[in-house]
Amino acid sequence: MVKSSNIGYPRIGENREWKKALEQYWAGKLEQKTFLKEMETIRLTHLKKQQEKGIDFIPVGDFSFYDHMLDTAAMFGLVPKRFDYKGGEVSLDQYFSIARGSKKAVASEMTKWFNTNYHYIVPEFDGLTPTLVDNRPLRFYQEAKEKLGIQGKPVVIGPITFVKLAKGYEENKWQEVVQQLVPLYAQILQELSLAGAEWVQIEEPILATTIGAEELVLCQTVYQTLKEAAPSLKINVQTYFESIDQYQQVVSLPVDGIGLDFVYDEGANLTSLKKYGFPQEKVLFAGVVDGRNIWRNDLQRTLVLLDEILDVVTKENLVIQASCSLLHVPVTAANEKQLEPVVGEAIAFADEKLTELTLLAKGAAEGKEAISFEIQESTNALTSLQKSSYRNNQDVQYNINHLQTFAAERQAAFPERMAIQESVFQLPILPTTTIGSFPQTQEVRKQRLKWRKGELSQEAYEQYIEQETKKWISIQEELELDVLVHGEFERTDMVEYFGEKLAGFQFTKFAWVQSYGSRCVKPPIIFGDVAFQNPMTVKETVYAKQLTSKPVKGMLTGPITILNWSFVRNDIKRSEVANQIALALRKEVEELVNNGINMIQVDEPAIREGLPLKQQKRETYLQNAVYAFKLATAFVENDTQIHTHMCYADFEDIIDSIEALDVDVISIEMSRSHGELLTSFEENSYDKGIGLGVYDIHSPRIPALEEITRNIDRALQVLEPKLFWINPDCGLKTRGEYETIEALKVMVEAAKETRKKLFAAKV
Known part of the structure; x- marks a missing residue:
């Protein structure tokens, strides 16, 4: 039996x-x-x-x-x-x-x-x-x-x-x-x-x-x-x-x-x-x-x-x-x-x-x-x-068969791009920013639910999102952050949001899975050929940009993260699905740039988690991941600054591939590792913009000034100040408003103190 x-x-x-x-x-x-x-x-x-x-x-x-x-x-x-x-x-x-x-x-x-x-x-x-x-x-x-x-x-x-x-x-x-x-x-x-x-x-x-x-x-x-x-x-x-x-x-x-x-x-x-x-x-x-x-x-x-x-x-x-x-x-x-x-x-x-x-x-x-x-x-x-x-989209399949016609390399090397971008953005040394999302309060979730149920009109919902965006642009300016974000109040999830707007995805109502602790996610189902349909982030980002004179980052989720955080069709190679997603995101990047957004963050927190368990399979996976990311981003002009964000997970395993992404700025979650990530930079040089998360957003505690300052000082022992950005280690969606504001106050103050020390040292 x-x-x-x-x-x-x-x-x-x-x-x-x-x-x-x-x-x-x-x-x-x-x-x-x-x-x-x-x-x-x-x-x-x-x-x-x-x-x-x-x-x-x-x-x-x-x-x-x-x-x-x-x-x-x-x-x-x-x-x-x-x-x-x-x-x-x-x-x-x-x-x-x-x-x-x-x-x-x-x-x-x-x-x-x-x-x-x-x-x-x-x-x-x-x-x-x-x-x-x-x-x-x-x-x-x-x-x-x-x-x-x-x-x-x-x-x-x-x-x-x-x-x-x-x-x-x-x-x-x-x-x-x-x-x-x-x-x-x-x-x-x-x-x-x-x-x-x-x-x-x-x-x-x-x-x-x-x-x-x-x-x-x-x-x-x-x-x-x-x-x-x-x-x-x-x-x-x-x-x-x-x-x-x-x-x-x-x-x-x-x-x-x-x-x-x-x-x-x-x-x-x-x-x-x-x-x-x-x-x-x-x-x-x-x-x-x-x-x-x-x-x-x-x-x-x-x-x-x-x-x-x-x-x-x-x-x-x-x-x-x-x-x-x-x-x-x-x-x-x-x-x-x-x-x-x-x-x-x-x-x-x-x-x-x-x-x-x-x-x-x-x-x-x-x-x-x-x-x-x-x-x-x-x-x-x-x-x-x-x-x-759904699995026989002729346009998508034609493009996948002619990928060589799509540029996937930046026009100039990073030093040349950096000089151009410094002139465009005029940021201080050690610029401060956040990873993208701000608190999704109970009220935000309540309004979204009412909208989904048809109890709130599209116009009223959009007005509410604009109201929250305006509120948090104002808060960011009061905090004196250098690069702002619109807050992502319209997004339930960094993958689900994009999947809902792309062809080839289906969404469940109750299909939650545990990510960490009580944090549950509802992965999209990639069941067909993936294709761009309409702009997905332009309206909200442009609205935020109109509210401030400071740079506002466009916020996208990268092709490998969308792939790894979805339930993926199993009839074709995952790398082919990733390239379909990349071509769709490429069109969104074009839309953002055409609407005056020339600082764009394409998050890839899930690259490392897709790494095969066998050493002999890793190089192929990473090459495919890098190609998909560059297919989505690398065609932009030199004055467009491409950011990405990654979560901490044995960074040394993928440091060469991170370099190969050729982004202008990468932010990495590291506060929970208690600085261990820095050993990777002591052993491997990194010559592009980088922000190592200076406090842990997964905990409700408000970090002390000394704690953040210590994290910054430790990072500056191995990283060039002119390349270093200061940011939390992840998005702030799950945190409360009070603790978010108080923690960011401490972070900005730590950045100011460190700048003073750097200038004093030069004198």
């Missing part, structure tokens, strides 16, 4: 009830006892849903109040010293302080989970000794068993992955840090075994990256120890997001099951399976349903894949699951009634994917005849979409 399994389920709830409970608790509107009860209800509802879907291996412990890496750190008492932790179980408020910061301490760094748009809190060791202060997997296992009668599959991040993604230890001593954790993991497994657990899912996605022999040797030792600690508990080492390069070593680990991704492996895992076989005594947890994208499974094609797998693995030793946790897709497609039928019939969210898992398990066990009706349904839906006019 072929069984089904789920790696993880979305936390947020069908109606984002998880997010709402979190934010009410943080705002002091929900008592802790009530909050915990609401979270328990959400958690049990998710488990019951999987039970009703017929999933055989239901994960427990995948639920989180914020992030699974933070959960693991808290489980081991790894609370940074600045939070004044006294030992014992980490309190709820301490837990949230690590993620969000407090009045006394800055939050821990946040970065992308491999190459996804999910952010995790980076654990910090910094001389701390890990101790098991809470057997979290055991708690959730017992809860599922006692309250729902579910024999759950506890899940936990593996020790190799946890340490490799953490910080605060000497790089050459990472193996010692892992060894510190092994007895704690052993205790977790022993207690699970005693409680009656049968399987445990230990996630080691780091094995799907480019790793060395020492990682594999240690992995063998670690899992030998863990297996010996709880011999009756079956361990599944779960990988995802890519293929396994060292296939033979991984499948020979002393465990009972191996989880492999057969969706994003590009056929490599299947090739290895056929070439080297699979241990007869182990269970293969085969990820054959896409856990990261929203397209309906081609059941016919997947059953062919499963037949190939079953040539090597017996039915008794095969478990069907998604390629990764369903955390990365929305909860249910059942409520998306407004989609074009050709799109609506071709999508599957988490709940639908659970159904696909049970269907495939049945088909693999009993033959395709057992699910013949469902096979025909999936084939018809996917064929209809492929043949639709």
